[in-house]
Amino acid sequence: MRLILVAVLLLTAALILASFVMAESLPANELGRIMILEYHKIDYPEERWTRTPENFRRDLEMLYARGYRLQSLTALLEGRVTVPAGTTPVVLTFDDSSPGQFRYVDRNGTLEIDPKCGIGVLEAFLKEKPDFGRAATFFVLPGASRPNRLFNQPEHEGRKLRWLVENGYEIGNHTLWHANLGKYDEAVVRTQLADAQTWVQKHVPDYKLRTLALPHGVYPKDVTWALTGTTKGTTYRHEAILMVTGGAAPSPFSARFDPVHLPRIQALGRDLKGWLDHFDKNPADRFVSDGDASTVTIATTQRDRLKPTLPKSLKVVER
């Protein structure tokens, strides 16, 4: 019995050491690519657009163990990479505000976050691994029909949006009711985007939706309609437009970084593992933080890949 215990302890120590050494051994590479993961339903059963709470938990464990840490989408857009040295930022996004992403349950008169919903799983994981970082963007549908209207508990929808914002999460625009923006004229496109902003602000006054995820991945006929505008007294301004596919995103410091066409990776078990394996095999393609938000550390050979318009406050360090 004692022997088994010793063996288990040794194994645990070896695993901890291995993950530590792995993370430490990765040299900073801030021109590598970053995964923006895209989740839809967190629910049962596992399907094309559904991840079970258990599988979502496994995704988080796998990301953590392999040296990934959560970074917010807007931090990335601002070129503010704050994850620790030797780790790789990863962005979580959730589309469509389906019920399983964020659900309250009543336990003897007290409202609690359902441990089986997306936020419940994520928060429980963060209690165990606070250094994973707390960040995710929820691309919600404020005016959709049930069950996709703001997570499907009308009596709690304001509480949920405020909870997200107060706890470091971000809310993004996904149009008012999932309109295919390629099918409509300018007035409808602009109304869809402005109204989503207005409806969210009913619950979280002054909150700005800074990013837009395209329903069905379809751009409007003129992309400028989606970037900024004022309709019915509401001004919207999106700093990034996210697609539904496209693989890993270029580094925000790369000349190839295009916030108007940000690719994402659909977080399905096989695909996510495939990407993690890809980055393990091709470390030069993987973004690795230098742990200092004011410097950009790159391989000397990649200097010509830098974005020519980096803010002056960022210092480029070659290794």
Ligand SMILES: [Zn+2]
């Ligand atoms: Zn959607």
